[in-house]
Amino acid sequence: AQSVTQLDSHVSVSEGTPVLLRCNYSSSYSPSLFWYVQHPNKGLQLLLKYTSAATLVKGINGFEAEFKKSETSFHLTKPSAHMSDAAEYFCVVRGHNYGQNFVFGPGTRLSVLP
Amino acid sequence: GAVVSQHPSWVICKSGTSVKIECRSLDFQATTMFWYRQFPKQSLMLMATSNEGSKATYEQGVEKDKFLINHASLTLSTLTVTSAHPEDSSFYICSAIRGEGFSEQFFGPGTRLTVL
Numbered sequence: 079a080q081s082v083t084q085l086d087s088h089v090s091v092s093e094g095t096p097v098l099l100r101c102n103y104s105s106s107y108s109p110s111l112f113w114y115v116q117h118p119n120k121g122l123q124l125l126l127k128y129t130s131a132a133t134l135v136k137g138i139n140g141f142e143a144e145f146k147k148s149e150t151s152f153h154l155t156k157p158s159a160h161m162s163d164a165a166e167y168f169c170v171v172r173g174h175n176y177g178q179n180f181v182f183g184p185g186t187r188l189s190v191l192p
Numbered sequence: 193g194a195v196v197s198q199h200p201s202w203v204i205c206k207s208g209t210s211v212k213i214e215c216r217s218l219d220f221q222a223t224t225m226f227w228y229r230q231f232p233k234q235s236l237m238l239m240a241t242s243n244e245g246s247k248a249t250y251e252q253g254v255e256k257d258k259f260l261i262n263h264a265s266l267t268l269s270t271l272t273v274t275s276a277h278p279e280d281s282s283f284y285i286c287s288a289i290r291g292e293g294f295s296e297q298f299f300g301p302g303t304r305l306t307v308l
């Protein structure tokens with residue numbers, strides 16, 4: 079079975095400073111990992127995904143994440159926050175066995191201060 | 193890219209009525225679609241997995257007679273909330289998997305249901 083922990087329910091940063099959103103996972107098998115962003119009253123948009131290729135994954139809007147198997151982590155980072163980055167971010171894990179569902183983390187709300 | 197649409201985007205209904213929400217994959221065939229429910233300021237909770245041509249698989253605690261799912265074609269799945277009550281008010285989101293790879297799911301924009 080898989081599970082996802084997002085250690086921070088709310089992160090607040092100043093515009094132009096780095097962003098770090100933490101995600102730890104548990105999976106019985108080699109997982110696929112995703113980060114999605116959700117703006118208020120909007121659907122989810124895929125930022126990036128890891129599917130057993132390169133451990134450092136680059137996504138859209140300057141975000142990237144590094145898969146660290148030894149730490150069972152997949153933290154999301156961005157060098158410089160923009161006001162438009164303020165949203166809810168979800169880390170998602172899925173095992174590679176057929177029929178395994180996508181499991182969502184509880185989400186981290188990112189606030190960007192001017 | 194792969195686009196998933198939902199209709200309606202927003203619906204208000206009276207208690208006791210039924211509401212149908214459509215989920216369509218616009219530019220690809222989706223053998224599997226998922227239905228999620230999201231309460232305010234909470235994460236997505238998987239309600240059911242919908243496979244084309246077969247019965248949906250419901251998650252524990254989800255009433256299959258209340259949340260009817262039909263995946264009649266490779267591009268359309270519907271969720272019908274029967275005899276809706278105020279506690280069914282929520283944001284319902286569908287997603288679809290393209291092909292057999294299961295490597296990524298594409299999300300619809302969501303449907304906000306308000307039951308008066």
